[in-house]
Amino acid sequence: MALPYLQLLSTATVSVLTLAAGLPAFAAADAGRGAALYASKCGGGHALDENRYGPAHRGVFGRKAGRARGYAYSSALSSSTIVWREDTLDRWLADPEKLIPGQRMSVSVPSEDDRRDIIAYLRARARTQE
Numbered sequence: 001m002a003l004p005y006l007q008l009l010s011t012a013t014v015s016v017l018t019l020a021a022g023l024p025a026f027a028a029a030d031a032g033r034g035a036a037l038y039a040s041k042c043g044g045g046h047a048l049d050e051n052r053y054g055p056a057h058r059g060v061f062g063r064k065a066g067r068a069r070g071y072a073y074s075s076a077l078s079s080s081t082i083v084w085r086e087d088t089l090d091r092w093l094a095d096p097e098k099l100i101p102g103q104r105m106s107v108s109v110p111s112e113d114d115r116r117d118i119i120a121y122l123r124a125r126a127r128t129q130e
Contacts, residue, residue, distance in 0.1 A: 034121030037114050041107070048126055054105065057126045060084050065100065076102030089119050 038046075045053035055068035062085070066078035080100050082088050088099070093115045096105040109115045 029116040029120030031117065031120040031124040034117035034119070035125070037109075037118050038121050041109060041114070042118065045107070057122055060089075060122055060126050074102060074104045076100050077104075086119055086123070089122070090115050093118065 042054075046055070046057055048056060048058045050056050051068070051071045055071035055073070059068075062083065065080040065082040065084060065088075066073040077100055082092075082100065084092075090112075091099045092105075093109040094112075095108055096103050109118065
């Protein structure tokens with residue numbers, strides 16, 4: 001009877017350790033640099049508090065993809081089950097079409113360092129109203 005419990009505990013421990021292994025890269029990110037990158041790479045289509053060509057980013061962390069108020073998403077994005085976190089935002093910024101085929105964003109951020117810093121900026125600034 002204890003064996004299934006130990007297997008479950010072992011699986012959970014490995015999952016937590018695997019998740020934690022990815023966190024240091026985001027912990028070392030530069031949100032200040034990310035602000036400049038956000039302005040130059042994202043600012044033409046996005047803002048924190050208003051929908052533009054793309055949706056507003058305020059409250060993006062923890063929000064399901066395709067759910068920002070007042071924005072008309074593609075059916076691919078609005079039917080997605082993805083929740084925006086560091087890992088999903090990183091995959092999205094690297095290749096939006098690969099993550100969600102049929103979406104409409106045509107911009108990607110090839111540099112891992114740039115993505116990490118943009119995500120740090122969003123995490124620091126886009127969580128709550130200021």
